[in-house]
Amino acid sequence: MMRLTPRPYVSPHQLLLVPVLSVLLSIILGGLIFAALGYNALDALYQFFVAPLSRPDQIGNLFVKACPLIIIGTGLVFCYRANIWNIGAEGQLIFGALGAGWVALYLPESWHFMMLPLMILGGMIAGASLAAVPAFLKTRFQTNEILVSLMLTYVAGLVIDWLVRGPWRDPMSFGFPLTPYYPDAALIGKLSLPVVGKLGQLHWGILIALCVSGLGWFILSRTLAGFKVRVAGDAPRAARFAGFSPNIVTFSVLLVSGALAGLAGMVEVSANMGQLQPQISFGYGFTAIIVAFLARLNPAAVILAALIVALSELGGDSAQIAMGIPKVVTGVFKGILLFMLLAGETITRYELSFDLRMTGGKMSRGDADV
Amino acid sequence: MYDELLLTVLLTSVPLILAATGELVVERSGVLNLGVEGMMLMGAVAGFGVTSLSGSPYIGMLGGATAGALTAALFGFFVLGLATNQVATGLALTIFGTGLSGLIGAPLVGQAIDGLPVFIVPLLSDIPVLGVLFRLDLLAYLSIGLVAGTSFVLFRTRAGLVIRAVGDNATSAHALGYSVLKVRFYTVMFGGMMAGLSGAYLPLVLTPHWAEGMTAGRGWIALALVVFASWQPWRVVGGAVLFGGVTIMQLAGQARGWSVSPQFLSMLPYLATIIVLVAMSRGGRAERGAPAQLGRIFLPPR
Numbered sequence: 001m002m003r004l005t006p007r008p009y010v011s012p013h014q015l016l017l018v019p020v021l022s023v024l025l026s027i028i029l030g031g032l033i034f035a036a037l038g039y040n041a042l043d044a045l046y047q048f049f050v051a052p053l054s055r056p057d058q059i060g061n062l063f064v065k066a067c068p069l070i071i072i073g074t075g076l077v078f079c080y081r082a083n084i085w086n087i088g089a090e091g092q093l094i095f096g097a098l099g100a101g102w103v104a105l106y107l108p109e110s111w112h113f114m115m116l117p118l119m120i121l122g123g124m125i126a127g128a129s130l131a132a133v134p135a136f137l138k139t140r141f142q143t144n145e146i147l148v149s150l151m152l153t154y155v156a157g158l159v160i161d162w163l164v165r166g167p168w169r170d171p172m173s174f175g176f177p178l179t180p181y182y183p184d185a186a187l188i189g190k191l192s193l194p195v196v197g198k199l200g201q202l203h204w205g206i207l208i209a210l211c212v213s214g215l216g217w218f219i220l221s222r223t224l225a226g227f228k229v230r231v232a233g234d235a236p237r238a239a240r241f242a243g244f245s246p247n248i249v250t251f252s253v254l255l256v257s258g259a260l261a262g263l264a265g266m267v268e269v270s271a272n273m274g275q276l277q278p279q280i281s282f283g284y285g286f287t288a289i290i291v292a293f294l295a296r297l298n299p300a301a302v303i304l305a306a307l308i309v310a311l312s313e314l315g316g317d318s319a320q321i322a323m324g325i326p327k328v329v330t331g332v333f334k335g336i337l338l339f340m341l342l343a344g345e346t347i348t349r350y351e352l353s354f355d356l357r358m359t360g361g362k363m364s365r366g367d368a369d370v
Numbered sequence: 371m372y373d374e375l376l377l378t379v380l381l382t383s384v385p386l387i388l389a390a391t392g393e394l395v396v397e398r399s400g401v402l403n404l405g406v407e408g409m410m411l412m413g414a415v416a417g418f419g420v421t422s423l424s425g426s427p428y429i430g431m432l433g434g435a436t437a438g439a440l441t442a443a444l445f446g447f448f449v450l451g452l453a454t455n456q457v458a459t460g461l462a463l464t465i466f467g468t469g470l471s472g473l474i475g476a477p478l479v480g481q482a483i484d485g486l487p488v489f490i491v492p493l494l495s496d497i498p499v500l501g502v503l504f505r506l507d508l509l510a511y512l513s514i515g516l517v518a519g520t521s522f523v524l525f526r527t528r529a530g531l532v533i534r535a536v537g538d539n540a541t542s543a544h545a546l547g548y549s550v551l552k553v554r555f556y557t558v559m560f561g562g563m564m565a566g567l568s569g570a571y572l573p574l575v576l577t578p579h580w581a582e583g584m585t586a587g588r589g590w591i592a593l594a595l596v597v598f599a600s601w602q603p604w605r606v607v608g609g610a611v612l613f614g615g616v617t618i619m620q621l622a623g624q625a626r627g628w629s630v631s632p633q634f635l636s637m638l639p640y641l642a643t644i645i646v647l648v649a650m651s652r653g654g655r656a657e658r659g660a661p662a663q664l665g666r667i668f669l670p671p672r
Contacts, residue, residue, distance in 0.1 A: 002451050004669055037473070085457050137644075143651040146404065146457065147594050151640040154587055162633035289461060326476040328582065331469020335408075338462035339444075342454040350453065 004350035018344030019294055019301075023308060026337040033332060039325060047322045048315030048333075058314065060199025063206050064272070065310035066303070068093070068264040068281070070209040072288035073295065073302040074216040075260030078253045081220065081297050083233040086254055088134065088149025089261040090285025091156035092127040096262020097269045098160060099126025101276045104186035105168065105179060115185035119266055127262015128255045130156060135254035139247040145254070153285070161278045168276065179276040188271035205267035209303075212260060216299030229253060261285060287313070290334050293341050309334065375622065377502040380510065381576060383607075383614035385410070385568040387513045389592035390599065390606045391520050392564025397596055398524060399557040400537035400663035404460025405445050407589030408467020409562050410569030413438040415471040417570025418580040419478055427486045427574050431509060431567065434574075438566015439559050441467055446558040450551045453667045464589070472582040479581065485574045507575055509567065514607070516564070521603040533557060537661035540668040550668050565589065587640070594643045597650050600659035609646075616642045 027045060034044040052058050072089045079086040086092075100123035107115060130152055137143035161177075170180040191202045220226035231239040232249040239246065269280055287309060294305035316330035346352075389406055396403050403409075416437030421430030445463045448454045489511070491504035524530035535543040536553045544550050568588075573580055591613060599605035620635035628635075 004453055006669075033473075087461065133644075137648055137651075141648050141651045143644075143647050144597065147590060147597075147647055148644050150587075150590050151594075151643050154640045155637050158633040158637050162631050165633075166631060286465065290465070293458065326473055328469050328472030328476070331465060332473055333469070335462055335466025335469055338458070338465060339448060342448060342459055342462065343452050346452040346454055 003353045004346070005353065007349060007351055010348050014348045015296065018348055019296060019305070019341065022294070022337060022340035022344050025340045026333060029336050029340075030329075030333045033329075034325070037325075039323060044319055044323060044325060047319040047325075049311060051318045051322070052311060052314035056196065057200035060202035062307060062310050062314055063199075064201045064203065065313050066306040067203075067205050067209045067271075068268050068284040069288050069291045069306035069310060070302055071212050071264040071267065072257075072261045072285060073291035073306055074213050074299045075257030076288055076292040077216065077295065077297045077299050077302060078220065078229055079257045080292055081233045082229045082249050082253045083236070084138075084250055084253050085146045086131065086134070086149050086257050087146055087289060088131070088151075088153045088285070089257065089288055090281060090283065091149070091153030092130045092258040092261035093265035093268070093281050093285050094153075094156040094160050095130040096123035096127035096259075096265030097276065097280050098163065098265075099123045099262060100266035101168070101179065101182075101269060102126075104182040104270070107186075112183065112185040115183070116188070116270075119186060119270065120263060123262040123266030124259035125262070127265065128259040131254045131258020131261070132251075135251045138254075139250050145250075160276065160280065164276050164278055170275075177278050181275045182270065186270060187274055188267060201272065203271040205271045208263070208267060212263070213299050213302050216302070220299055225252070261288075287334060290338050290341075293338060309337075312337075373499050373502045375618065376499060377505070378618045378621065379611060379614040380502065380506065381614075382617050383610035384510045384513050384575070385571045385588055386592050386595055386610035386613055387517060387607055388509075388568035388571065389565045389589060390595040390610065391513075391517050391603055392561035392568070393592055394596045394599065394601055394603060394606060395520060395524070395533065395564075396557045396561035397664055398537045398601060398661055399533045399554045400540060400661050400666065400668070401449060401554050401558055402456045402460065402665040403442070403445055403449075403463070403558060403561055404457060404593065405441070405463025405467060405589075406561075406565050406592050407585055407587070408464035408471075409438045409441045409445075409565035410467075410572075410585045410589045410592075411471035411583065412441045412467045413566030413569025414572050414584055415475040415478070415569075415580060416566065418481075418483060418573040419474065421483045421485075421574065422478065422481055427484065428508070430483075430574060431486070431570050434570025435563045435566045438569065439563040442558050442562020442565070443555075445562070446555045450555055450558070453669055456665050456667070468583060475580045475582065479579075481580070482578050483573065485578050509571055509575065517603050517607055524603065534661070537663055540663050540666075544668075544670055550670060554668075565592075568592070591639060591643055594647055597660075598646045600650065601661065602659065613639060613642065 031041040031045050035041040052062065072093065076086060076089060100119040103119045103122040107118060133152060134145040134148040137148055138145045164179055165177045168179045170178055188204050190198050191204050191206065192198050220229065228244045228249055231244060232246055264284065269276060273280065291302060291305045291309050294308065295301035312330050312333050316327045319325040320327045389410060393403060393406055413434035417430045417434030420433030421427045445459060448459045449456050486507035486509055488505055488507055495501045495504040524533065532548055532553055536548065536550050540550045569585060572584055595606055595609045598609040617639045619638055620632060623630060623635045
């Protein structure tokens with residue numbers, strides 16, 4: 001039998017070691033799965049984790065993939081720190097894209113100099129408003145926020161489908177479910193770096209993502225608001241004694257994460273697509289959950305975590321092209337990674353010991369006498 | 371016309387009944403397994419694959435149940451053995467199950483199988499409209515039997531009493547000498563088996579194909595159904611039929627040429643879930659019938 005004993009204190013080395021070991025273990029387990037499926041494990045791992053980094057433009061694309069994950073992941077860190085389980089970031093991202101898209105498509109020409117700020121605002125408000133639903137229901141009726149936020153993701157997917165096939169469809173799109181192209185003022189341009197120039201599809205949105213992560217770190221660890229969030233999650237009773245309203249914390253973290261997911265939706269469409277289509281996200285809202293955990297719920301670490309997870313996404317593409325491994329394998333890897341991270345959490349908090357006598361849980365006669 | 375509609379409602383509700391009944395037992399023992407969607411997908415792909423290999427949908431059914439239980443065992447190992455956070459582990463299970471089922475199922479896409487045959491009960495099936503109740507497949511009948519069995523075991527047997535004790539007051543149950551973790555592991559496995567059967571029902575009865583992510587949120591709706599049923603097995607059946615009814619309103623709407631966009635009709639089950647959750651969440655945990663220790667980690671003291 002396995003036994004867990006709480007550790008009196010957690011060493012800082014372990015806090016760093018867990019994410020590193022989790023990634024390594026997931027890679028090993030991933031390799032075993034590849035082998036079990038009849039692929040050459042080493043080739044597959046090379047395609048997955050090395051090939052995507054072998055060209056400079058691919059490194060740019062890595063940041064492009066990481067961009068929405070950083071933005072959403074930072075918001076989710078706030079939620080999970082407060083022990084509020086928003087798993088509907090995917091839907092909030094879609095709503096954000098719709099809010100920003102509405103601005104982009106209908107803002108009068110004379111206002112175009114304000115286009116991007118207004119789109120950011122529109123995206124954040126739309127994302128936050130979708131997250132406000134579980135926030136309101138949770139604070140007013142104690143309704144489970146997990147299920148509500150997830151159900152709204154399905155609803156959001158149907159709303160965008162309806163809009164791009166119906167009221168917002170471009171009459172010139174020959175029946176394709178696409179909105180008209182955004183005006184130039186509504187597009188986020190490619191980022192041109194000094195010395196190297198343009199790197200793949202790298203765009204200005206990455207700067208937004210880096211700012212979001214930095215700001216998130218500052219708020220969570222250096223302000224009273226962030227302190228309230230942390231106390232609400234770590235010690236809800238203490239938070240109540242201190243007079244911190246749990247409802248305000250619940251509302252704030254859900255609105256923040258919804259607004260950030262909405263921002264990610266705005267950036268994603270403006271930088272990469274330039275028009276709305278039925279599918280605008282490829283599970284970024286769900287993948288960001290893993291990013292938040294890989295970062296150990298630290299907004300500053302979200303950047304690195306997002307890059308690692310984005311690498312597995314790009315790796316999925318390259319493995320599919322080079323070896324015909326189905327893209328869904330990325331999902332398997334992400335699932336394993338989350339499992340490993342959670343197990344790592346246990347090992348930092350508890351001492352594991354093994355009782356090799358197979359007593360099978362029931363007390364044997366001898367034990368009972370003691 | 372009406373018996374066709376009723377049949378569709380019933381067939382839509384069977385997977386919900388199976389998955390929700392399993393999850394209900396898990397939650398009664400104090401464990402919240404949010405991985406129902408992942409376990410269902412594993413059950414669906416195994417049900418399809420095994421049927422395709424063996425040619426027998428019944429062996430496929432068993433394959434689905436086994437796959438579900440094995441997936442659940444993984445959850446059990448982490449949540450019970452390693453005391454990990456139940457919510458996050460459940461999410462991990464869903465992500466993992468969605469990915470792995472897609473990976474296993476990739477070569478199966480495009481194949482077709484012969485699903486579960488229909489058993490016609492003589493005489494009874496000739497009743498107008500309600501006759502469809504007696505023209506179902508084995509697993510549909512079995513789902514009602516499993517609800518009855520679950521209800522009986524939970525409320526009329528010693529084992530059920532232990533399960534509920536573990537879910538309501540793990541410390542007392544432990545002090546009385548019951549192995550809390552072992553009881554919870556068994557219920558988690560049972561929940562996985564039921565979710566696996568539920569997933570297998572999709573390719574074996576509803577659509578004879580495998581498609582990535584074919585559960586389309588049914589696992590999450592099953593989780594909501596448990597709340598709706600206030601942790602009482604028979605109410606799961608009522609709730610599932612209600613949801614089946616809401617789900618097929620889109621078909622009925624299209625057939626009658628309602629002027630509402632199909633997307634809005636497709637939203638109905640998800641919106642209904644939210645409404646139901648709100649309606650059921652007034653009052654405290656105990657009033658709602660939720661097990662007192664739902665989602666809490668239990669570490670057996672020395």
